[in-house]
Amino acid sequence: MIAKVMLLSGAAVAALCVFTPVRAETVDYNAEYGVTDVPGICSYADTDKKDYTGKKITILTHAVPVMGEPVELHSKQFEELTGGKVEVVHAPFGELYQKIMIPFQTGQHIYDIVYGGSYWIGDWAPYLEPVPQKYLDTAEMKDITPAYQGVATWNGQRLQYTFDGDRNYFKYYAPPFQNEENKKKFKEKYGRDLAVPTTWDEYDQVAEFFSGWDWMGDGKTHYGSTEIVARDNVAFSNFITRVASHAKNPNVKGGFWFDLETMTPQVNNPGFVRGLEMWVKALRYMPPGGINFGIAEEIFSWGGGESLMSVTWDDAFVQAQQPDSPIQNKVLVGSPIGPSMGSLEVWNRASKKWDKFEKPSIAPYVTWGWGAGVTKSSKEKEMAFDWFCFFSNYANTNHDEMIGRFGVNPFRTSHMDSNYWMKGAGWSQEVADSFVKMLKGMDTSTNRVFDLRVPGVNQYYTAMMNGVAKAMAGEMKPQAALDEVAAEWKRITEEIGVDVVREAYKNVVRLEDNE
């Protein structure tokens, strides 16, 4: 009898094992989460196999929607899949740095994962856990372009988990360039054909022409250029974009921001000054109040067709390309010769002369994107890295990149394919091709500029923008303003330690010089 019961029980258990498939095999993740799951250790299916019941991680990220919304969304999904608890704390960009640095410096454990500007890596480095090899070996990680792998690396260690790749590039509303009436008027005024600009001089001329009248035909006044100029916003990136092609000389190695040997700040060299002078003049071609435009205003101004051109992040472009946008598939990116504006004269800091170029020299700016990492103080590092692995899996990235407000921008080689954008976002062939061409141009450029990723970067940047803001407001001449900045940079460098900054800056120079 006992043997019979045991036999029956065994059979029942065996039957259950055979006929009761595990959740991972039955759940249709694509239908449940509206994504296309791609097999791998970061996939929905594999994440579902993990059990973090009773465990909790806390994430500090940006406010909703930019980055805050995708973090919130995928954290809920991660909770459903793993049973773990994910607490998401939001903060505006201006507050993130202090919210991260105070617990870091005081040895408190508050967050398991922190989000911020990837250029803070120099300040974060001592407090972040390196990304374990098993995550570096995933298909998702190997697909990241070398430039963005470099951005996440500090002294040879991958400290930031890459899920975003940013760049500043030229974008424009295309129809006015094809308009015969515009072509005629432009030729009469400037004596040359109207064309998509390739240099900053041409950009400013086209901006001037299209400023202050209704070239859109909607009864409103439109302008030439929208840029991010607001003090203490992220205008430093726009400034860097503006000066890069005048000051980053393809024939001079060893430092764009500093001369690596002497650690002399270059922020007041004639290349920087020329860039600033032109930017001050360009205010005339921006919409009213343009001097106070932050990134949100730029997205809505250019994305809403208020101005013809812009040279900033992907977000405004992706926003303009969303299905509900009135200008979808009427915007293009990149000039005929590269991703950003170039210059026929570039300052040579070695010879202290302007080098002349037959074709415009372009210095694309691989501007900081979002950076994040797992804190060393985290007691749930495995869960935190698994969360990152899930957050940036193919399915989630492919979904998030199509939503402009999420702030997730191309960072993988597989994103450099027109089909990816045509199928995923419904872009036209022409727009997708121009976007991919720009991405590739950025990726293959050997004259790129990166952020000043050294300890105390916020001190350097706020000092820089304090001077730039004075010049933009007409309080000081550009040269005098940047001389003031250079003096402050020298003081900051001495305070932090010349050798400390030099060692850190070598990481940046490696990227600048394509080493």
Added chain:
Amino acid sequence: MLQSRYKYVFLWPALIALLAVIIFPLIYTVLLSFSGWSVNRIGLNWVGWANYARAIIDPRFWQSMGTLYTMVALCVLFEYVLGFALALLLWKQARAGRFFRVLFIVPMCVTPVIMAVVWRTIFHETLGPMNDVLGWFGIPPVNWLSTTTPAFATVIIIDVWQWTSFIFILMLAGLMSLPHEPFEAAQIDGAGPIRTFIHVIFPLMAPITLGALVIRLIESSKLMDTIYTLTSGGPGSSTETTSYMLYIRGLREFQIGYTASLSILYLIIMLVGLTVFAKAMTRMMRIAPSAH
């Protein structure tokens, strides 16, 4: 004797809590001000007077002090004149007075950050209604927030809008508590409204005026939230007040030690400035009645 000891036993916990809350942060800030605590140097590492030496020659600090003093002086002046005028207007209007008292409290109750956002929209160069209103009178549009002087004026307008009611409430309460006799005497002497104001109301209201001005000077000198939301200290450095500058130095640049020294310096300047102001005002107000 025993009773008096018990009294101290009950008093000490409150005193210790008070000391911990008020004195400790102040002492800690002083200690911080002598340290080089920054993004790459953590802790109370002693740097002597170096931070103060740097602060003394920091042009940005002194420029922000200049901006602050000008802004505060203009804000408080307008608030005082308007608040006092409104209080005089509604002093003897019993019904209207009650209504306006409630109405005028509203701006004071609104969070400055929220109001700064609303005002930013109002003063927006293209979308805001302010330039439309000016247009009705044939006045060309003003770049309110993108040129230095209008941006400075905008900050003042918002502060005056929000805090005039504070002066109004205080002055109205003061007016309502004034004795009748001096007014009767002035009437008998044949004094008109202006003479009565100059020689009776103004001197009698002097103590309240002093209190209201000092409170507003202290409050206005902390002007930060409006600047943060409205102008970020710009255009250029035209609206960068000391509080905003300290925020940037301390929490954006993470120069903790240096910012602490700036805070202490700022505190000393404010204490000295306010003491001198209060003394001067007291002296003036003592002179005023004798002039009568």
